[in-house]
Each structure stands twice: as structure tokens, then as C-alpha cells.
Amino acid sequence: MTAPLREHALRRAQSEIFDLAIVGGGITGAGVAREASLRGLTAFLCEARDFASGTSSRSTRLIHGGLRYLRLGDVRLVRESLQERELLRHVMAPHLVQGLPFYFPIYRGDPDPLWLVRTGVALYGRLSGAAREDLELRLAPHDLLEAMPLLRRDGLRGGARYLDARTDDARLTLSVLRDASARGAVLLNYAPVRAFAREGDLHCLTCRDEESGETFAVRARRLLLAAGPWTDEVLGLLEDGQVPLVRCSAGTHLALRSGRLPLDAAWVMRGPDGRMMFAVPYGTESYIGTTDVLTEEPDGSTVPAVEAEYILAAADRTFPEAHLAEHDVIGAWRGVRPLARPGRSRSASRVSREDRLVEVREGMHVVVGGKLTAFRAMAERILDRIYPGSQSAGAAAASRSPLPGAQGEAITEDSWRQAARRAGVRAADLRARLGPYGDEAATVLQMGVGPGNLRFSLDRAILRFAVAEEFALHLVDVYRRRTDRLLFGGDFALQHLKADADEMGRLLGWSEVRREAEVQAVRRLEAEMLSWRAPHSDEILR
Ligand SMILES: Cc1cc2nc3c(=O)[nH]c(=O)nc-3n(C[C@H](O)[C@H](O)[C@H](O)COP(=O)(O)OP(=O)(O)OC[C@H]3O[C@@H](n4cnc5c(N)ncnc54)[C@H](O)[C@@H]3O)c2cc1C
Incomplete structure (x- = not known):
């Protein structure tokens, strides 16, 4: 601001x-x-x-009814959430909430038998008024393996596919x-x-x-x-x-390096103890999680190694051929659910x-x-x-009316192409970066995207928009919440940190000391985010 x-x-x-x-x-x-x-x-x-x-800013980023809440008998909650999901997807924020297919594979020995999952998915589909093509109740093992060749074969009994949605929280x-x-x-x-x-x-x-x-x-x-x-x-x-x-329950997520778990759809994974988790595609990256651990700390943002290991173990059980390891993780976040305190003690998931x-x-x-x-x-x-x-x-x-970004005319394919030509970049790249701004993408572009280094010039325009329109007051606000550069940016995440601090400092009148402090705050968050990870050999040498 x-x-x-x-x-x-x-x-x-x-x-x-x-x-x-x-x-x-x-x-x-x-x-x-x-x-x-x-x-x-x-x-x-x-x-x-x-x-x-x-x-x-630390959730699983799903706009969903929550299939698993059906099992807990929360039908009212599921129905309401599914209605809200459709409203967000189609009217209020189509630029921020997009439908995503979910595959639910079932293995021998899983806590839920195949028939129960299929019944649950059918009911979930009915509650949301899902179109025929969005539901597939009878997937055979070979269908699932065709959709995801890295999926574990051993003990695979079949599964189902349904539709939910994903957002940027x-x-x-x-x-x-x-x-x-x-x-x-x-x-x-x-x-x-x-x-x-x-x-x-x-x-x-x-x-x-x-x-x-x-x-x-x-x-x-x-x-x-x-x-x-x-x-x-x-x-x-x-x-x-x-x-x-309140009763607090924490959950961790891990962002994976581009290409390490290539997904076209989200997948249900199970922890070593049978708990449900998700693997979710995000652009060319993907993320996995979450945990559900009672905690006394409201912030609870530090990821404990034991939670990261638990999630990686679940991913390894579900996608053994991906051979995921600690050094494939480029970002991590942990949020705390503010649950209504129950009358008597129950485990966090209940x-x-x-x-x-x-x-x-x-x-x-x-x-x-x-x-x-x-x-x-x-x-x-x-x-x-x-x-x-x-x-x-x-x-x-x-x-029920549209949120900013969905209040004007939706951007057509033609407009993306023309804007990309003017900026001297590829339409697909421009769309990937500015799609979440919806009809305000043109305003972001006017903030200074020019030919040359697309990443730099787009980041610069996005930063200016964040300050002018999105209440950003600190550099970390831009790196972590106006964008998720810090979580998914990988090796390029901090490439222009100093230049960005200078630009934000120019807009907000920061001294040189303040600019340096802002840079350090972003670096600290980056280090904290991955502090659970044993240093990788490349990093030791660096
Ligand atoms: C791991 C995890 C995964 C989740 N996944 C999903 C999901 O996929 N889909 C879904 O629908 N929901 C999900 N949720 C639930 C959802 O994220 C939360 O219900 C929701 O974000 C809670 O929002 P809130 O505004 O109540 O709390 P918060 O977002 O925590 O906001 C509370 C705010 O109060 C501020 N505050 C604290 N003290 C003060 C003070 N003294 N003065 C002023 N402000 C103060 C805090 O700084 C904070 O920003 C998930 C939650 C977690 C933890």
C-alpha cells in the first residue's frame, strides 16, 4: 500500500x-x-x-468439499463447500480457482475398501452436481497406471476419479x-x-x-x-x-522441483499409517502434503524434519519410481488449522x-x-x-458477484497473443505468469513489461502492482504471498532480490539500511523454510 x-x-x-x-x-x-x-x-x-x-497462505490450496469429511458424516459441510466451489470456479474467481481432476487409487490393505471409495466418490459427485465426464468410478489398475506411469503397481486394486478445484490461497x-x-x-x-x-x-x-x-x-x-x-x-x-x-493442528507441505513429479492431475497418497494426503500439480512444479499434528504454537511455521520425512515417505510409497528425496524439495510451508475446541478429547483428524x-x-x-x-x-x-x-x-x-480480476471481460486467446507479441514474449509464458491476475493482467502489463528478460521484467511489473494495488509493504509480502516465488521459484527465486528491494524502496521511500533489512528478511524465510533438510552436497560446496 x-x-x-x-x-x-x-x-x-x-x-x-x-x-x-x-x-x-x-x-x-x-x-x-x-x-x-x-x-x-x-x-x-x-x-x-x-x-x-x-x-x-499455508493451506493445501484446495477449493473442495473434502471427500474425507463425507466419511466423518459432515454432509452439510460438504454440500455447502461444493456449492461455494462451483460459485468460485464459475463466477467469483475463475482466474484463481480452477477445476482439477483427482485420482484415488486403492491398494490391498488400505483402510478404505474399493467399494466404499467408489460409493463415496459417487455421493460426492451427486452432491456437487458433477458432469458425467468429471466422474469415473470404475478405474482398473491399468487405467491408473496409464494416467500416471510412476504409480506403485504392487497391490493396486483399482480406483476412481473425481473433480475438485485448486487455488492460490x-x-x-x-x-x-x-x-x-x-x-x-x-x-x-x-x-x-x-x-x-x-x-x-x-x-x-x-x-x-x-x-x-x-x-x-x-x-x-x-x-x-x-x-x-x-x-x-x-x-x-x-x-x-x-x-x-481453539484447538490447533498443524500441517506441512513440500514443493517439488519442476519435473521431479510430473502430474496432470492430483493424486491421493497414503502415509505409512494409512492417512490420506495429496500430490497436486502446480504449473510445471508440484507439491505434496499434508500432515495433521496437534500443536500449542499458533504460528507453527517451522517445518519439523519428522513431518517432511513422513510426507516424502508417503510420496515414495505412492510413486516409488519417482525416487523423490530431500533435495527435490525447493520450498515448504506449514499452517495451523484453527479448529473449534471439542468438548472431549479427539485425535486431530476427527x-x-x-x-x-x-x-x-x-x-x-x-x-x-x-x-x-x-x-x-x-x-x-x-x-x-x-x-x-x-x-x-x-x-x-x-x-455472489465476481471478485477483482473477474469483474471485467475475460481475456481472450487473441488478446494474450497480441499482448505477448507487444511485450516480445511467448503467449504461453505470459499467460502462465499473469493468468492469476484475470482481467487485471493488462494493468500489470502497463506497469512496465518490455522486451528482454521476461522473468525480470514481469517480476518487476508484478512488484509494482503489488505495492500499488495489493497492500504490499515488505519485500517478503511480494515474494511469499503476492507471488509464490519463494515456494516454487527454485534456483531463480532470489536472483533479483537486491534489484527488487531497490525498486520497492524507490516506491516506498526506503533507506539503504531498510532495503538491506528487507533482503535479509526474505533470505531468513528461505533458510527457515528448508531448515529441516540436511545440507545437500552442492549446497555445502557453494
Ligand atoms: C495444513 C492446512 C491445510 C488446509 N487446507 C485447506 C484446503 O485445502 N482447503 C480449505 O478450504 N481449507 C484448508 N485449510 C483450512 C483453511 O486454510 C483455514 O480454515 C483458513 O485459512 C483460516 O483462516 P482464518 O482467517 O480463520 O485464519 P488465519 O488465516 O490464520 O488468519 C488469522 C489472522 O489473524 C491475525 N492476528 C493474530 N493476532 C492478531 C492481533 N493481535 N491483531 C490483529 N491480527 C491478528 C494473524 O496474523 C492471521 O493473519 C487448511 C488449513 C491447514 C492448516
């Missing part, structure tokens, strides 16, 4: 009385800020770090926030809430502007905590205390993903649980409870 825009947001934050203040800028807070604005309510949202820096969250902002919500990242107080009927938040170090006060009629895994920590700011509401809204004080609500996929439906439910009667037919329709 440019300095004048942040100044403006800070001024509004301190001078207005908002209908709703939201703590937490992940997908949950973002969805509620958008929904409130659509209903004509004034909304303020503060985020302690960068938007989407918590769980909402951080960009989806940012897109929802941008829509909220365009509709009048006041949003501030790097502004943690530090204290709560009451002023008559109003809720007062003391926030800190991490950019200037100054504190400021915000007043609102109602308050929503959407702090994900940090919920209990934030509730700890209340003077009279509060019983814990805890419901359903959202829960609790009014902990008068006019102060806390949301826990939920999924990325169902953020919009969840936001509707939350607003219906916090502001009953605020819904209107117009707001309900607007809630």
Missing part, C-alpha cells in the same frame, strides 16, 4: 465509529469485511502481520480484501490489536501501526475476532480472561472443520474453525448473527 493510502486508512480508522471492527486479516476476516460492506455496514479490519500471512484472500476495500472497508495490515476496552456501548481497540511504531484507537459498535490459531492469544488481552476456544461463532462479551464475537473454501457462506452466517436483518436481496446477489 502506498504511503498516502495508508495515511488515509489510518485517519479514517481513528475518526470514524464503525459498525464492525474485525481482528485478523486471513480469509475469515476478509470474507466478513467484504460481506459487511456489501450490506452497507462500515467495517474496519486490522491484521497483526501481512494479510493472509497466517493459515490463509493468499491471492484469493487478497482479492476478497481488495473487494472489501473497494466497497468502503478500512483495512490495515501490520497493525496488531494490543488492548480492548469499553466506552459506553462501544468497543475500543488499541492498535499499533508497525510501520511508524505509533498506537492508535479504533471505536466500533460490534467486534469480531477472526484471529485463527491466535484466537486464544488475542482473547488473553481481555482483562477478565476467557476459556480457550475434530470438525465446521465453523463456530461464540459471543464472549456483549457485542463481541469470536469465530473459530471453518475452511478457506466456504469463506463466503461463513461470512453470511456470521453477519446474520452479528447484525440480524442486515441482509437484503441486493446484498445477497452482490455477495
